[in-house]
Amino acid sequence: MRIPRIYHPHSLAIANDIALSDDAANHVGRVLRMQPGHQLMLFDGSNQVFDAVITRVDKKQVLVNIVDKREEDLESPLNFHLGQVISRGEKMEFTIQKSIELGVNVITPLISERCGVKLDKERLEKKVQQWQKIAIAACEQCGRNRVPEIRPVMNLEEWCSESDGGIKLNLHPRASQSINTLTMPVQNIRLLIGPEGGLSQDEIDMTANYNFTDILLGPRILRTETAALTAIAALQVRFGDLG
Known part of the structure; x- marks a missing residue:
């Protein structure tokens, strides 16, 4: 299964535990039906990619743990x-x-x-x-x-x-x-x-x-x-x- 890429509207950092935004949680939990242990790639607009693992899924929220990050610049020179x-x-x-x-x-x-x-x-x-x-x-x-x-x-x-x-x-x-x-x-x-x-x-x-x-x-x-x-x-x- 392809690892989903999810936008997070606030700054991310390694080792943080965060709750996904409501829109992202709905997509991950209800649409994709992902479960604890599944992997995500998060980005926060900083031109970095953060590897994360889902730790909890319930009706109200999806919690993840940030395990790694890397620079990934795909922006045009224009x-x-x-x-x-x-x-x-x-x-x-x-x-x-x-x-x-x-x-x-x-x-x-x-x-x-x-x-x-x-x-x-x-x-x-x-x-x-x-x-x-x-x-x-x-x-x-x-x-x-x-x-x-x-x-x-x-x-x-x-x-x-x-x-x-x-x-x-x-x-x-x-x-x-x-x-x-x-x-x-x-x-x-x-x-x-x-x-x-x-x-x-x-x-x-x-x-x-x-x-x-x-x-x-x-x-x-x-x-x-x-x-x-x-x-x-x-x-x-x-x-x-x-x-």
Whole structure:
């Protein structure tokens, strides 16, 4: 049986006895039906992996003992920030899950003119909490030991105006540049992915004012979730650790 990887939200140390979080305990105890003596791999966001043994399982909690730790850095050399205009239904969840598998460090959900999702502040906050859980699950699956941050929902222009010292990219079907023609050294990337209906012309003009570079992925029009993952993968192949 494959040893499950479980995220723990607090710092871990060898020889400690800890109780797993409620979500982790439910998964380990009720879904996987693991028992005392079974092994787990835990990670706490510190880029370390902790070997643990289950010592107790009951209806309320799962207790484990930490027996070893090791460094395990699977992070991309790119510092990758994805600004994704919120898409409908499971598309947003899919984009978050797969972009994290591809190495994105930070994801900011965005509201634009043509955003098809209309939720009040309270429901958006609950969505962000749900998306953060998806991020954790993606890390558990793909082997990453740092959990990317899902930031609070932002207005498109507010996000575009931020600066992190890197290159800012915006996908555009009539752009003159492609990812392969980007020649400058790239370490920090801020990638904007628009909504299913695309950005308005005013929004495209606005991104130019904040020094975004328009790039073209190819001759075909891609859905928003396809565009995000294609661009991330292409950038990781050219500047990161894929391929």
